[in-house]
Amino acid sequence: MGILYIVPTPVGNMEDMTMRAIRVLREADLVLAEDTRTSGILLQHFDIKNRLMSHHKFNEHGTSASIVERLKAGETIALISDAGTPGISDPGFFLAREAARAGITVQCLPGATAFVPAIVSSGLPCDRFCFEGFLPQKKGRQTLLEALSTETRTMIFYESPYRLVKTLEQFASVFGETRQCSVCREISKVHEESVRGTLAEVLAHFRETEPRGEIVVCVAGIGEGEMSSFKALKAQAKERKPKLSNKERYALREAAPEEFKKKKFRNQEE
Template identity: 50%
Template sequence: MLYLVPTPIGNLGDISIRSKEILADADLILAEDTRNTGKLLKLLEIENKMWSFHAHNEHHQVEKVIELLESESTIAMVTDAGTPGISDPGYLLVKACHEAEIQVSCLPGATAFVPALASSGIPSDKFFFEGFLPQKKGRQTRWQELSELTYTIVLYESPYRVLKCLQEIVHHCGAERIVCVVREISKIHEEVKRGLASDILEDFKNRPSIKGEFVIIVAGK
């Protein structure tokens, strides 16, 4: 069996008891970055074998992992933070498991967009998860499509492109579109900032530095 094991996106206390048990009992742990996962395992007092499995090598690793799973190994997959397969490596391996009739189980747990959406005060009965926008080619076209959606949009963004993203929201969606920027979820400096797109943009323009991982919630048209 392949287990997809969510890991904390901020506070390490968010790890579940079941996640710890599976990480301890698995025959192998696939880690996006073995250094980051090694720190988590050390904190949890777990010693286990790890393989590197990330966006740059997953195409080459999938076949090896499937062979191990077919030999009745139990494998746990983790990413640096959050749930594997959600804007992180995992999709290719899960697809290959289904094709090989290998059982897959995803534990419930941390993912950034759910707490961001819930705390935004923006309608969540229907929403579109965009994740990371294209960095260059196709970005403007994508914004033109997203700006016409009548339900909530969920974006992921890095601190280096937050201002650009907020400027694009104002340009494509309008200055009065309601936006909520959620930063550093479950960490010490967690922040939820909600308001008109133009006001949120001005707030971040006036900050001396912009740090953290961001989820941006945009109200529908």
């Protein structure tokens, strides 16, 4: 049996590459890359002369089986993404799972991951947090945000500069404008920047200053005071929910179209 190495690569500064990562990439029988052009530049920078094979989200379901067979035959294969750690909002999970299921040793090297420096430098609690990565662009987005509205841990999101303002507007609407947050962009690069404050303050900043680069957003979890207020409002809303008398239920049922009488009003009578 061979070994599958998950190898983190720099998210910015090339000096963030570890000596072990360089050695593994040099000694591997094959290097799998999310984008061979981007990874080719990385390997050239460190004078790594090795074979690259494309492995990304559009082909991983079709190529993983043959890769697992090569690992079974004793090859050592390294997997890298364009930046950061494969599997963290990047391709990698599927192959790692299939290799593990086949009894192959899977080793992930310690290294660069954008959200770690972002949360540690955010000024928000980082002892307990939840990583959400990229939010769904459409379906399920609002439902997920509402589910996170009572999350007590610091929340971490990835976002593109083109959607940042819209996302912050949604956060302010769901979490409240006074919730603390931090937007960290261009981590480990020349123009690295962290903007901290309430959601209202950070939103105002990026409405005036066009966001650029790769972005990590950290949002504080709900506080004890906020949680108490939320529960109180929820209880009040439940109490204000109109209760129909039997006469009113009957009138509504008679006025409803036939197809809804059995479905919609059955639950109201129960």
